[in-house]
Structure formats: C-alpha cells, structure tokens
Amino acid sequence: MIISTNWLADYVQLPGTVDEMVERLLMAGLNHESTKPVGQDVAVELEVTSNRPDCLGHIGVAREAAVLFDRPLHVPDPRPLEGAGPVSGSVAVEIHSPEICPWYTARVIRGARVGPSPSWLVDRLATVGVASVNNVVDVTNYVMLECGQPLHAFDLAKIRGGRIIVRRAEAGESFLAINHKAYTLTERMCVIADAERPVALAGVMGGADTEIGAATTDILLESAQFAPLAVRAAARGLSLASGSSYRFERGPDPAMVEWASRRAAALIIELAGGTLERGVMVAGKLACEPASIRLAAERVGEVLGVDIADARQRKILTALGFVEERGGALHDHRWRAPSWRRDCWREIDLVEEIARVEGYARVPEDVAISARPVELSPRERTVRRVVEVLVSAGLCEAMTRSVVTESVASIPSPWGDAAPLAISPPLVRGADRLRRSLVPSLLEARSGNVAVGVEDADVFEIARGYLARPAAADVSDGPVDEPLLAGVVVGGDFFRAKGLCEAVLAGLGVTGPGVRLTTRPIDLAPFAAGRAAEVILDRAGQASERVAVVGEVAAVTRDRLALPGPVAAAEIRIDKLVFAIAGERPVVRPSDYPPVQRDVNLVVDEGVPWGSVESAIRGAVEPFLEHCRLVQVWRDAERLGTGRKSFVVALTLRSTTGTLAGDEASRLVDLVVAECGRRVGAVLRA
Amino acid sequence: MTIVPLDTFRAELERLRADAEAAMDAAADEVALEAARIDFLGAKSGRLKAIQKSLGGLAAADKPAGGRHFNEAKAAVTACFEAAQARVAGAGSECRLDAIDVTLPAEPVRLGHMHPITRTIRRVQEIMGRLGFESVDGPEVEDQWHNFEALAIPAEHPARDPLDNFYLAVARGADPLLLRSQTSTVQIRVMENREPPLRIVSLGRVYRPDTADATHYPMFHQVEGLLVEPGTTLAHLKSVLRMFASSFLGHAVNVRFRPSFFPFTEPSVEVDMEWGGRWVEMGGAGMIDPAVLEAVGYDPDSVTGFAFGLGVERIAARRYGVEDIRDFYRNDARFLRQF
Known part of the structure; x- marks a missing residue:
C-alpha cells in the first residue's frame, strides 16, 4: 500500500517528519518498505498484513496514526446533492448468487461530462503510482484508495436490457476486459451481467464494452460486497490481479460500501457535473455483524508479562474504534469491534491490539525460564554419528533437491518399487517427482563438479526419500513413507564404497550378539551388473531387511553424466539402524594375554564367496578370534586344479583367560579347517 | 703521525666483518673457503691483520675501546669461518645424503566438510x-490437517492456494497431500x-x-x-x-x-x-x-x-x-x- 503523505494529512495532523511517522507505524505493525519524494508530495510504501484490510486505504492508515500520535481523526461525511428523479426507474439490480455477492448497491448519475481530472487528483494518484484515466474513473480509484472499498463505474447507455444481474460465471463463458483481453471464465468466478452478457468480472475488472469513455454521459456507480474466494478464483485463475481484487480478497469494511458510493457520487458531480438520481438501488443484505468481545482486566498482563493500566487499555481500544458495552462484571469489560476490524473477535485479539499500540518495547526481556534436561533423540544421534563418520572419511556433505526430474526419478530405488510421487507445480523447471533415492542426485552433484573442473568431489547427503504407501498403511508418522537415507558417491571402485558403508555401520555400532549383517550381490541400476551388493540386517525378533546397497556406477550412467574414472556409490537406510545407537553396550576389557598368529591356506571351489568362508571361520572359533584377515586370493590351475581358488587367511587368536599354548592354537586352527570343510567344502593346502 | 678517529676505525672494522661473512657464506667448497680465509684471516697479509696495524693510529684514550672492537670483530669472523668450514665439510659427507627436503608436499589427508x-x-x-x-x-509430505487446519489456516485461506504450495498428484482419499510449507507441522504432531x-x-x-x-x-x-x-x-x-x-x-x-x-x-x-x-x-x-x-x-x-x-x-x-x-x-x- 502506497500512501501519499499530503493526502493522509487530510484526515489527521501528521508528526513533524515522515521518518518519525514511519518509525511509529512500523513499530505498531505497518512495515515500512520505502519512502520516495514525488513532486511536492512524499510516497510511503507500507507492507500491510493480510489481516488488516482496513489499512488498504488512506483513512485506515490515518486512523492508525491518529491513535499512535493521540490526535483526532477527521473523516468526511459526503452528502451529494440528489436530483428529483428516483434511481429505481433506471435499471433493475438482481443478485442470483448471494453466497458470492451478499450486497450490491448502485447509484446513477446522468448528464456528466467525462474529461481530464483536475491536477490535485492527478497528482495524488501519481504519488501512489496510479495513472490518471478520466475524471470518472479517477474518482472510483481515488475513493478506493481513500477508504479501501473498490468501486466500478459503468457507461449506463451500454448496459443492455435495463438489468444488472450478479451471478456465477458460466463455465467457458467469455469476457472482454477493460484491458481489451478476452478471458474464459469458470463457475468459481462471479460476474456482473446485463440482460445479455457479462459486463464486469466482479471485484476484479470491468468490461471493455461498458467502460467510461469520452462519449459517456450516464454513469452507473457500483459499490458492493464480493466473497473473497470468488474474487481470488478470478484474479489468480486469470492472472488478473488488480487493486480491487487485492482488497476484496482481504475483505473491505462493509460499512464503507455505502459511504464510498456517496463519496464517489459527490466527487463525480463536483468534477464532471451531471445529476445524481435520488436514492440508491440495493440488492441483498449487508453482511456486517460486529463481534461482542469479553476482556478480563488481568488478561493483558497474563499474555504480555507486563501490566498495562486499565485506563490505558480502555483508551487504546476506544481510540481504535472499539465501543465498550454496558453491563459486564466488575473487572470484565465487553467491547464491540468496529466494522473495519473483522479480524478482531476474541479476547486475544484485543490483547494484541492493546499490546501493539502500547508497544512491545515494554515487554520485559530478562525473565528467567526454568532449567529442563534434554537429550538428543536416538534418531538425531544416529544422524550425527553418520555425519561424523563420513566427514572423518574425507567426504563433503552436499544438499541436493528433494524433487527431481521424471527421468532421474525413474532410476530404480533400493527402497521400494512404488512409482515416484509427482507434485505440482514443479520445484524447479522440469523437476516434479519426489525422489526415492539420493544417489542419482549425488551423481549429478559430482557431475556438476566435474563440469567446473573439480574431478574429486566425494560427497554424501543425509535426507529423506519418499515412497507412496499402500492404501491401508498406518499413516501415524506421515502420509507417505519417508525413509531416512545416507547417500554416498565417491571416486573409486566397489571396495571403496563398501569400506565407507561398513565404516558407517561400524560407527553406529551395528554389531554384537543378536545382530548379523550379510552382504549379497544384487542387480540394481544405476550400479554396474555384477558389481553391486546389498547388506541385509538380521536381528533377534525382527524380520530380516535390506539396510544398505553399495556398488560401482554403471558406465552408461557415468557416460550420461560425463563422469570420468570409476565411481562408486552407497546408500544406507539409517532410520533402520537407530536401534544400534539407542543401546549402550558395555565395554569389553582387552585381554592381557599375548596373541598367536596362524596363517591358513584354504582351497575352495570358485563359486564359494569369501563371506561364507569368513562366517565359517567365525562360527568355528569366535571367542578366540581377534582378527581374520584375507591376505590373498590366488588361482593356479596346475597346482589347485581348474575351478578352484585359494584363500590365504591370517588369523590372530587370543584367549581372555590365559596364554594360548602352541597346541591349543593348533587345535583352534583344526577347528577352523574342519568347519570350513563342513560348510563350504574347503580343504587345507599344505 | 695522523690520528685516526675511533668512528672511522669502527666503520672499517664493520665493513670488513660484513665482507668476510658474505664471502664465507658464499663459499661453496673447501677451495673457495680457504681463499676467503687467507683473504681475511691470513697471518701475513689478511685484511684483519692490516686493520690491526691501524690500531696504533688511534688516540691514546681511544685505544682500549678500539682494541675491544677489534677483538670482537676477529672473533665473529673466526666463528663465521668455522661454521662455513663445518658446512662445506658436511656437504659431501655420507650422513647428509638422505636428508629430506622438508618443503616437499606432505602425504595429503583429505578432510571432510559439514554443510x-x-x-x-x-x-x-x-x-x-x-x-x-x-x-x-x-514428515515432509503432509496432510491438510497438520499443514493448515490445526494451524488455524482454514480452507478458504489464500495460503492454501494450489499455486502457493507443492501439492502431490495423489491424495489420500479426499485429503490433498503436499510438501510441508513450514515445520510447524511437526509441532502439531508432537x-x-x-x-x-x-x-x-x-x-x-x-x-x-x-x-x-x-x-x-x-x-x-x-x-x-x-x-x-x-x-x-x-x-x-x-x-x-x-x-x-x-x-x-x-x-x-x-x-x-x-x-x-x-x-x-x-x-x-x-x-x-x-x-x-x-x-x-x-x-x-x-x-x-x-x-x-x-x-x-x-x-x-x-x-x-x-x-x-x-x-x-x-x-x-x-x-x-x-x-x-x-x-x-x-x-x-x-x-x-x-x-
């Protein structure tokens, strides 16, 4: 809302400087945007919150200033001279859709001379950024900017059939607006029609056919109430916002409908001549029910934490236009809100009014609050631990968009097959699918770095994925499934990503009795075939589930993203691992006895994976096994036979109860060999 | 015999000392260093010897101070020679061959960074x-209740306009879903x-x-x-x-x-x-x-x-x-x- 300070001074005596006024208004809720001299005037732009349509006119702002500077407010009382002929003979007004237009009034002026506006009017409009059109249109704009009630003037001669009908638009109905553009309407919009066609888009813009022009002599002056939703449907649906729609969307003061009509009629007669027909045509019923609000005397202090004297409270409310009602309890008052403050209907609304006028500077800022112990939640601790591990491993934390393009979203997710969820409008151009995995976004981040010459951007991100839930699913923790993911994209092969994945799992403490992790091959884009794995978690009392995937990124994906060199990725469902951090595990005291090193060379069939051998070794001698390190894998058709391979394994054995003697260690190795023989058909190579 | 002022004598001593240090530091090997030694510390015609002779030209009252200055300069030049001798001798010796160039790049430790x-x-x-x-x-995907209604944002409120929110294409029954526009949703849930x-x-x-x-x-x-x-x-x-x-x-x-x-x-x-x-x-x-x-x-x-x-x-x-x-x-x- 742009204010002309000259204009404002018509209603209230302003303080010494514009800055002083602006500062005081700012601290009472009218945010200052800018101050700019325009000719002899000063334009002040104020930000008016959506609950204060009363401040979308100069009188409303003047009322605020009058309250804040404790000065009287002068609002004119327009009494236009009426002619002898009654208005009712000119045209009939009907409301067909009272839910979107409760009240409609029209006055008629005949014999006006449309022409240029006087300079005072042109100047005031110019200050607030409105171009002058002619004396009649300028008056409707002026009065709207004065009191916040939008008006419209029609060329009465162009209204066909002597009727004004307020109704919903028909679907597909077309309308030519004053801007000479044609619009196609919907039933959500409200039109003013004559006997034949729409002549205005109610509350938004007039029609080209009935606009006031040089030849106009007879004027129909509309002042009405339109429902915010209908006006918004038209203004937004047609991208046709106007000063009028802006105000109707917020609800102007209903008491100003009639005032504005008289004010505009008086100004038109003054500036353009003509005769005002007697009376006003009215359809519908004025919707204006002032609220009656109880205010307990101590309530202000209870909310603000500082007492404001009863007399001061009354003075503020009275100055704002609230009227005290008779007959409350001794310390309770009842107040009737003014028609322009329909945002005030509860006790708390009155408290806010008193507080903002009194000024929040009075609210103390040194009140103690009691101490309360707080803990980070296990989930938050889990996230922090993952960040800690990955940052320690030298990765940079990235933040990528939750919404991706359809083609990126189509990359399969390790976490579910449900189709990606679509949103409207797109987050950014082309990106309208909620992602199901972070890895594709992180690959793009790495690719973006390559494009600027940084080829070693190893990145991770912790964020949610989004997966549609089956219809019958429990939605108590959100309407869609949102797995919390840690995605990793690094330069290197499968084993680098696997190492990072294992570091995260180890860092979270996903180990110990009752917990088993199994790594198995999977085939899943965007990983290369045969070079990816999933990690399955089994733990007591829980169904086994996938908690991580890891793999080398397929060449076709690398090529598409122009990613050089081997690139590997991993994604971990950290929401499934929160259990691990929640429990504190007791420390295991390191053994005081010396370790024994033994190497074994186990020959197995080519198809036996290392993981099976390792788990057989662990199964055989777990309590004594400190380390089990794969030293070498070798193949030699002559020595081992075709289709055979050998795992050279270094075992570190140690007891917690005594020094392991040589024969005891040998017995443990025998157990290892026997168990590996039983489980995976391994034989010891001498 | 003309009297040499003490200041002149000291200035000459300082110049000699600076020249000697420069020459000895610059000596790359034993031959060069020996030449420098003869030039400055030579017993017969070294420049130090020459200046020692001019000590006699000082006024009697200046002689103790002149002598002290001379001895200081001689000690400094001698120390400089010895340091250079150690350096030149060491350069060729076995034990310094594996000394490192400490300015060579370190083995890099890649630090990670939190956003x-x-x-x-x-x-x-x-x-x-x-x-x-x-x-x-x-959750980031929310329903109308948590994102709007419970927060006193009724159905007709402009904040719920489809153009001002990211609504999902799928609804849950009749309830449209959207990406939350504020984290107050979580407060409602708590x-x-x-x-x-x-x-x-x-x-x-x-x-x-x-x-x-x-x-x-x-x-x-x-x-x-x-x-x-x-x-x-x-x-x-x-x-x-x-x-x-x-x-x-x-x-x-x-x-x-x-x-x-x-x-x-x-x-x-x-x-x-x-x-x-x-x-x-x-x-x-x-x-x-x-x-x-x-x-x-x-x-x-x-x-x-x-x-x-x-x-x-x-x-x-x-x-x-x-x-x-x-x-x-x-x-x-x-x-x-x-x-």
Whole structure:
C-alpha cells in the first residue's frame, strides 16, 4: 500500500517528519518498505498484513496514526446533492448468487461530462503510482484508495436490457476486459451481467464494452460486497490481479460500501457535473455483524508479562474504534469491534491490539525460564554419528533437491518399487517427482563438479526419500513413507564404497550378539551388473531387511553424466539402524594375554564367496578370534586344479583367560579347517 | 703521525666483518673457503691483520675501546669461518645424503566438510538445547490437517492456494497431500501425542513455490521453537529469543518485536536482532493462538505457549557472508570445502 503523505494529512495532523511517522507505524505493525519524494508530495510504501484490510486505504492508515500520535481523526461525511428523479426507474439490480455477492448497491448519475481530472487528483494518484484515466474513473480509484472499498463505474447507455444481474460465471463463458483481453471464465468466478452478457468480472475488472469513455454521459456507480474466494478464483485463475481484487480478497469494511458510493457520487458531480438520481438501488443484505468481545482486566498482563493500566487499555481500544458495552462484571469489560476490524473477535485479539499500540518495547526481556534436561533423540544421534563418520572419511556433505526430474526419478530405488510421487507445480523447471533415492542426485552433484573442473568431489547427503504407501498403511508418522537415507558417491571402485558403508555401520555400532549383517550381490541400476551388493540386517525378533546397497556406477550412467574414472556409490537406510545407537553396550576389557598368529591356506571351489568362508571361520572359533584377515586370493590351475581358488587367511587368536599354548592354537586352527570343510567344502593346502 | 678517529676505525672494522661473512657464506667448497680465509684471516697479509696495524693510529684514550672492537670483530669472523668450514665439510659427507627436503608436499589427508546449513542447524540446536528445547523431526509430505487446519489456516485461506504450495498428484482419499510449507507441522504432531509442559525445536526442509534467486529458493530449512507451559508470557518469548541471539552471536544482543500477523500465533511479532550495528530480521514469533491449542486437544485456559520460526538459510548466509543462497545447493566442492 502506497500512501501519499499530503493526502493522509487530510484526515489527521501528521508528526513533524515522515521518518518519525514511519518509525511509529512500523513499530505498531505497518512495515515500512520505502519512502520516495514525488513532486511536492512524499510516497510511503507500507507492507500491510493480510489481516488488516482496513489499512488498504488512506483513512485506515490515518486512523492508525491518529491513535499512535493521540490526535483526532477527521473523516468526511459526503452528502451529494440528489436530483428529483428516483434511481429505481433506471435499471433493475438482481443478485442470483448471494453466497458470492451478499450486497450490491448502485447509484446513477446522468448528464456528466467525462474529461481530464483536475491536477490535485492527478497528482495524488501519481504519488501512489496510479495513472490518471478520466475524471470518472479517477474518482472510483481515488475513493478506493481513500477508504479501501473498490468501486466500478459503468457507461449506463451500454448496459443492455435495463438489468444488472450478479451471478456465477458460466463455465467457458467469455469476457472482454477493460484491458481489451478476452478471458474464459469458470463457475468459481462471479460476474456482473446485463440482460445479455457479462459486463464486469466482479471485484476484479470491468468490461471493455461498458467502460467510461469520452462519449459517456450516464454513469452507473457500483459499490458492493464480493466473497473473497470468488474474487481470488478470478484474479489468480486469470492472472488478473488488480487493486480491487487485492482488497476484496482481504475483505473491505462493509460499512464503507455505502459511504464510498456517496463519496464517489459527490466527487463525480463536483468534477464532471451531471445529476445524481435520488436514492440508491440495493440488492441483498449487508453482511456486517460486529463481534461482542469479553476482556478480563488481568488478561493483558497474563499474555504480555507486563501490566498495562486499565485506563490505558480502555483508551487504546476506544481510540481504535472499539465501543465498550454496558453491563459486564466488575473487572470484565465487553467491547464491540468496529466494522473495519473483522479480524478482531476474541479476547486475544484485543490483547494484541492493546499490546501493539502500547508497544512491545515494554515487554520485559530478562525473565528467567526454568532449567529442563534434554537429550538428543536416538534418531538425531544416529544422524550425527553418520555425519561424523563420513566427514572423518574425507567426504563433503552436499544438499541436493528433494524433487527431481521424471527421468532421474525413474532410476530404480533400493527402497521400494512404488512409482515416484509427482507434485505440482514443479520445484524447479522440469523437476516434479519426489525422489526415492539420493544417489542419482549425488551423481549429478559430482557431475556438476566435474563440469567446473573439480574431478574429486566425494560427497554424501543425509535426507529423506519418499515412497507412496499402500492404501491401508498406518499413516501415524506421515502420509507417505519417508525413509531416512545416507547417500554416498565417491571416486573409486566397489571396495571403496563398501569400506565407507561398513565404516558407517561400524560407527553406529551395528554389531554384537543378536545382530548379523550379510552382504549379497544384487542387480540394481544405476550400479554396474555384477558389481553391486546389498547388506541385509538380521536381528533377534525382527524380520530380516535390506539396510544398505553399495556398488560401482554403471558406465552408461557415468557416460550420461560425463563422469570420468570409476565411481562408486552407497546408500544406507539409517532410520533402520537407530536401534544400534539407542543401546549402550558395555565395554569389553582387552585381554592381557599375548596373541598367536596362524596363517591358513584354504582351497575352495570358485563359486564359494569369501563371506561364507569368513562366517565359517567365525562360527568355528569366535571367542578366540581377534582378527581374520584375507591376505590373498590366488588361482593356479596346475597346482589347485581348474575351478578352484585359494584363500590365504591370517588369523590372530587370543584367549581372555590365559596364554594360548602352541597346541591349543593348533587345535583352534583344526577347528577352523574342519568347519570350513563342513560348510563350504574347503580343504587345507599344505 | 695522523690520528685516526675511533668512528672511522669502527666503520672499517664493520665493513670488513660484513665482507668476510658474505664471502664465507658464499663459499661453496673447501677451495673457495680457504681463499676467503687467507683473504681475511691470513697471518701475513689478511685484511684483519692490516686493520690491526691501524690500531696504533688511534688516540691514546681511544685505544682500549678500539682494541675491544677489534677483538670482537676477529672473533665473529673466526666463528663465521668455522661454521662455513663445518658446512662445506658436511656437504659431501655420507650422513647428509638422505636428508629430506622438508618443503616437499606432505602425504595429503583429505578432510571432510559439514554443510554450512547443517552447521547452522547444529548451532541453533545446541543453543536451544541448553535452554531446554528438545529437537524433533517429522514428515515432509503432509496432510491438510497438520499443514493448515490445526494451524488455524482454514480452507478458504489464500495460503492454501494450489499455486502457493507443492501439492502431490495423489491424495489420500479426499485429503490433498503436499510438501510441508513450514515445520510447524511437526509441532502439531508432537502436541497431539504429548502433554505439556513441552519445549521443542522442529527443524528441517520446507517447500514453497518461489522463483530461485539470490534470496529465495523453493526448498529451504526452518527451525521452529515451541514452548507450552502454564503461565507462559510474551516476556518469556522475548527473553528466550534474546538469550538465543546473544548466544548465537557470542555477545549480548538486543532484540525487538514488531507486530505482525500469522494465523497460528496471537499476538504475532516479527523479531529483529541487532547484528553488526543494524536491526536484522530473525524470524516470526508469537503466543500460540488459542485455536491451535484447542486443535491439538489442549485447554487454552490452563496452558499458554509461544512459538517462533527462523529461516536457516538467511542466518547461515549472513553468518558466513554468502551472498547468493543458491550457493548452498550448488554443491560445488570448492564452496563446501570452505566450511
């Protein structure tokens, strides 16, 4: 809302400087945007919150200033001279859709001379950024900017059939607006029609056919109430916002409908001549029910934490236009809100009014609050631990968009097959699918770095994925499934990503009795075939589930993203691992006895994976096994036979109860060999 | 015999000493060093010997001082020679062959970096944690109840317009779903499940259609605090925010409230803090609207509370001097490695 300070001074005596006024208004809720001299005037732009349509006119702002500077407010009382002929003979007004237009009034002026506006009017409009059109249109704009009630003037001669009908638009109905553009309407919009066609888009813009022009002599002056939703449907649906729609969307003061009509009629007669027909045509019923609000005397202090004297409270409310009602309890008052403050209907609304006028500077800022112990939640601790591990491993934390393009979203997710969820409008151009995995976004981040010459951007991100839930699913923790993911994209092969994945799992403490992790091959884009794995978690009392995937990124994906060199990725469902951090595990005291090193060379069939051998070794001698390190894998058709391979394994054995003697260690190795023989058909190579 | 002034004698000594040191330092091998030794320290015609002879030309009163200066210079030149001798001898010796060039590059240790947004959120969490606020988290896809209705934003409210939100193509029954436009949704979920007293901060990503520019991004982060305890006043809110701002900036800070409007708080205020000599907008705040307390099943006559919200990108941008908030989401490693 742009204010002309000259204009404002018509209603209230302003303080010494514009800055002083602006500062005081700012601290009472009218945010200052800018101050700019325009000719002899000063334009002040104020930000008016959506609950204060009363401040979308100069009188409303003047009322605020009058309250804040404790000065009287002068609002004119327009009494236009009426002619002898009654208005009712000119045209009939009907409301067909009272839910979107409760009240409609029209006055008629005949014999006006449309022409240029006087300079005072042109100047005031110019200050607030409105171009002058002619004396009649300028008056409707002026009065709207004065009191916040939008008006419209029609060329009465162009209204066909002597009727004004307020109704919903028909679907597909077309309308030519004053801007000479044609619009196609919907039933959500409200039109003013004559006997034949729409002549205005109610509350938004007039029609080209009935606009006031040089030849106009007879004027129909509309002042009405339109429902915010209908006006918004038209203004937004047609991208046709106007000063009028802006105000109707917020609800102007209903008491100003009639005032504005008289004010505009008086100004038109003054500036353009003509005769005002007697009376006003009215359809519908004025919707204006002032609220009656109880205010307990101590309530202000209870909310603000500082007492404001009863007399001061009354003075503020009275100055704002609230009227005290008779007959409350001794310390309770009842107040009737003014028609322009329909945002005030509860006790708390009155408290806010008193507080903002009194000024929040009075609210103390040194009140103690009691101490309360707080803990980070296990989930938050889990996230922090993952960040800690990955940052320690030298990765940079990235933040990528939750919404991706359809083609990126189509990359399969390790976490579910449900189709990606679509949103409207797109987050950014082309990106309208909620992602199901972070890895594709992180690959793009790495690719973006390559494009600027940084080829070693190893990145991770912790964020949610989004997966549609089956219809019958429990939605108590959100309407869609949102797995919390840690995605990793690094330069290197499968084993680098696997190492990072294992570091995260180890860092979270996903180990110990009752917990088993199994790594198995999977085939899943965007990983290369045969070079990816999933990690399955089994733990007591829980169904086994996938908690991580890891793999080398397929060449076709690398090529598409122009990613050089081997690139590997991993994604971990950290929401499934929160259990691990929640429990504190007791420390295991390191053994005081010396370790024994033994190497074994186990020959197995080519198809036996290392993981099976390792788990057989662990199964055989777990309590004594400190380390089990794969030293070498070798193949030699002559020595081992075709289709055979050998795992050279270094075992570190140690007891917690005594020094392991040589024969005891040998017995443990025998157990290892026997168990590996039983489980995976391994034989010891001498 | 002419009298030599003491000053002249000292100046000559100094010049000789400087020349000797330069010559000996420059000597690359034993041959060069020996030549320098003869030139300066030679017993017969060394320059030191020559200057010793001029000692006799000093006035009698100056002679003790002259002698002292001469001895100092001779000791310095001799020490310099010995140092050079050790250096020249060592250069060729076996034990120095494997000495390292300590200026060669180190074995690199790649440090990782936490995102500046995460850092900022952590800092806010830490400070609020000390004030007794527990961090909570909740879904990003929300229903109408949690994103709007429980927050006193009714169906006809402009904030629910399809153009101002990211609605999902699929609804849950008749209930449209959307990406949350504020983290207050989490506060509603917590209040629905727990009874006061309550102090929480909810934080995370929120989404609002906005054309990306230096100060806007359609996805951003919010931290929202909520306190519900009997007897809570606006003074508690102001005090908590002042403590927060002072702790965040590391020194006592003034905060001020300006009246504002949010559907879910009343009174509603904009909070400014004094930062670098001017008022900087921190965020919005207010007393929780009684309608919100009722919506979650609390009795507004027995508990009151306050809520506040901070834009993380804005404070992170100001804290780190980032001029374009899009930089937070470009993921350029050269940017990220600075944090």
